[in-house]
Amino acid sequence: MILLDRVTKTYNKNGQALERISLHVEPKEFVIIVGPSGAGKSTLLKLLTREEKPTTGKIIVGGIDYETLKDKEIPLLRRKIGVVFQDFKLLPNKTVFENVAFALEIVGMGNKEIHHTVPRVLDIVGLKGKEKRMPRELSGGERQRVAIARAIVRQPRILIADEPTGNLDPKHAWDVIRVLEKINRFGTTVILTTHNQEIVNKLKRRVITMQDGQIVSDRANAEYRS
Amino acid sequence: MNITRSMIMGRRIFKTGLTNFARNAWLGVAAMAVMVITLTIILFSIIANATFSNTIQQFTDKIDVSVYLKDSVSVSSRDKLITQIKNLDNVRDVTFISKDQALAAYKKQNENDASLQQAISQTDNPLPATIQIKPRDPNKIESIKQFLEKKEITILQSDKTSYSGDRKDAIDKITSATSFFKKAGIAGIIIFAFISMLIIFNTIQMAIFNRRDELTIMRLLGASTNFIRGPFIVESILYGVVSGILSIVIIKTIFTVSARAFEASSLGILDIKYSSNYFSSRFLMFLGLQLGVGILIGAVSSIIATRRYLKFKTSK
Numbered sequence: 184m185i186l187l188d189r190v191t192k193t194y195n196k197n198g199q200a201l202e203r204i205s206l207h208v209e210p211k212e213f214v215i216i217v218g219p220s221g222a223g224k225s226t227l228l229k230l231l232t233r234e235e236k237p238t239t240g241k242i243i244v245g246g247i248d249y250e251t252l253k254d255k256e257i258p259l260l261r262r263k264i265g266v267v268f269q270d271f272k273l274l275p276n277k278t279v280f281e282n283v284a285f286a287l288e289i290v291g292m293g294n295k296e297i298h299h300t301v302p303r304v305l306d307i308v309g310l311k312g313k314e315k316r317m318p319r320e321l322s323g324g325e326r327q328r329v330a331i332a333r334a335i336v337r338q339p340r341i342l343i344a345d346e347p348t349g350n351l352d353p354k355h356a357w358d359v360i361r362v363l364e365k366i367n368r369f370g371t372t373v374i375l376t377t378h379n380q381e382i383v384n385k386l387k388r389r390v391i392t393m394q395d396g397q398i399v400s401d402r403a404n405a406e407y408r409s
Numbered sequence: 410m411n412i413t414r415s416m417i418m419g420r421r422i423f424k425t426g427l428t429n430f431a432r433n434a435w436l437g438v439a440a441m442a443v444m445v446i447t448l449t450i451i452l453f454s455i456i457a458n459a460t461f462s463n464t465i466q467q468f469t470d471k472i473d474v475s476v477y478l479k480d481s482v483s484v485s486s487r488d489k490l491i492t493q494i495k496n497l498d499n500v501r502d503v504t505f506i507s508k509d510q511a512l513a514a515y516k517k518q519n520e521n522d523a524s525l526q527q528a529i530s531q532t533d534n535p536l537p538a539t540i541q542i543k544p545r546d547p548n549k550i551e552s553i554k555q556f557l558e559k560k561e562i563t564i565l566q567s568d569k570t571s572y573s574g575d576r577k578d579a580i581d582k583i584t585s586a587t588s589f590f591k592k593a594g595i596a597g598i599i600i601f602a603f604i605s606m607l608i609i610f611n612t613i614q615m616a617i618f619n620r621r622d623e624l625t626i627m628r629l630l631g632a633s634t635n636f637i638r639g640p641f642i643v644e645s646i647l648y649g650v651v652s653g654i655l656s657i658v659i660i661k662t663i664f665t666v667s668a669r670a671f672e673a674s675s676l677g678i679l680d681i682k683y684s685s686n687y688f689s690s691r692f693l694m695f696l697g698l699q700l701g702v703g704i705l706i707g708a709v710s711s712i713i714a715t716r717r718y719l720k721f722k723t724s725k
Binding site: 232233234235236237238239254255257258259260261262266268272274285286288289290291292293294333 | 413414415417418421622623625626627629630631632633634636720721722723724725
């Protein structure tokens with residue numbers, strides 16, 4: 184599903200962000216990426232969504248080779264990948280429903296279908312009945328779940344969640360993780376980055392540890408100590 | 410992408426553009442104001458140009474060369490002279506006015522002046538028969554002049570040939586003024602079109618800046634370039650449409666007001682009545698032109714304004 188082959192990313196001023204990263208993720212896998220700030224986790228995710236281009240190396244996601252990917256095709260790629268951002272990136276002037284519907288509007292889904300799909304997804308993330316709320320009226324955990332609903336509403340084969348629990352208290356953090364597990368059970372590949380040791384240790388999934396732009400360990404059912 | 414989906418997208422783009430247009434109305438005022446000025450100048454220049462050309466044509470038509478014949482000239486030598494003149498290069502038309510016709514015309518011209526009427530009725534008809542020559546090109550009457558100054562022809566003439574030279578000076582002045590106005594008009598159009606593009610460009614950039622978070626999110630969620638750009642282009646096209654209509658309204662109002670103010674209908678060389686008719690008879694064409702130019706200016710400047718912002722990262 185995801186293949187990185189000796190990927191290096193060098194920024195002009197800040198030097199090396201990623202150094203010869205090789206990584207293979209199978210379909211339906213649940214992968215956790217851990218590591219201190221500046222280890223290169225976010226850069227790695229930005230390469231996957233083609234927000235950044237690798238300096239050298241090969242990236243293939245869902246059969247698409249990024250080297251031959253044209254600018255015009257980038258939107259089509261992004262529609263296949265759901266992304267949950269640490270800062271939610273919700274539209275403040277739109278309701279919960281509209282925020283989720285937005286992801287479908289920009290790909291040209293009809294209004295009827297949108298009204299059918301969005302409530303079902305809001306139900307999955309446990310936000311039934313809050314369709315008309317504005318983001319500012321929601322708690323952090325609820326906002327994050329709106330972001331997850333928006334990321335999965337197009338049924339992507341890959342879901343990338345960048346520190347989705349970073350701003351949440353433990354209870355809400357677990358709500359979010361449970362939703363991610365549920366989505367993974369439905370068959371979506373999940374890539375999760377986090378700082379939270381407790382979550383990592385309880386989930387018992389594949390853990391990739393990064394440091395200084397390199398992968399220092401990659402183990403199944405791993406625990407994590409910072 | 411199938412047709413239904415394209416239609417859904419098109420409708421959404423238009424709707425968003427319309428909403429943004431309404432929301433940004435105050436931001437757009439400057440853009441529309443300068444666009445109205447541009448379009449008004451364009452239309453004004455076109456109408457003024459047509460009016461000046463018409464005035465010049467009218468003056469030109471009045472230029473003629475009059476040859477006054479002695480009463481003693483026989484019919485045959487008169488006809489011979491007319492034929493000769495007709496065969497000259499630069500002659501468009503030749504009219505012969507007999508003594509009687511000249512008298513009738515004179516009487517008609519001075520019908521309200523009793524003393525002048527009396528002056529001619531007391532004597533025989535003092536007016537000479539006249540050959541009126543209309544030149545093809547009033548600027549090149551030299552060849553006609555040369556012919557008329559031949560000795561065998563001057564002896565047939567009762568008075569010196571009249572060349573309406575004073576009129577020619579006036580025409581030359583109007584012609585050079587017109588070409589100046591034409592150049593000034595074109596320069597004005599270019600300058601104002603450029604300024605209005607810059608201002609629309611800025612307006613759109615400001616609108617992009619105001620909505621940059623939303624645009625970033627759209628980009629990350631996989632919105633296509635056209636879907637993001639479309640509403641901005643719709644918005645600036647609407648600036649063009651509104652400005653086009655306003656400029657037509659302004660010109661129309663100017664004509665209505667001035668027609669009432671100057672009943673005399675002619676103000677120096679600017680023939681308002683002609684201008685007004687010229688505008689009215691081509692109203693739909695001008696409306697189309699104004700809308701077309703407005704839409705073009707709006708679309709081009711917003712395409713340029715959005716282009717840089719919507720580029721994907723290409724640096725490795």
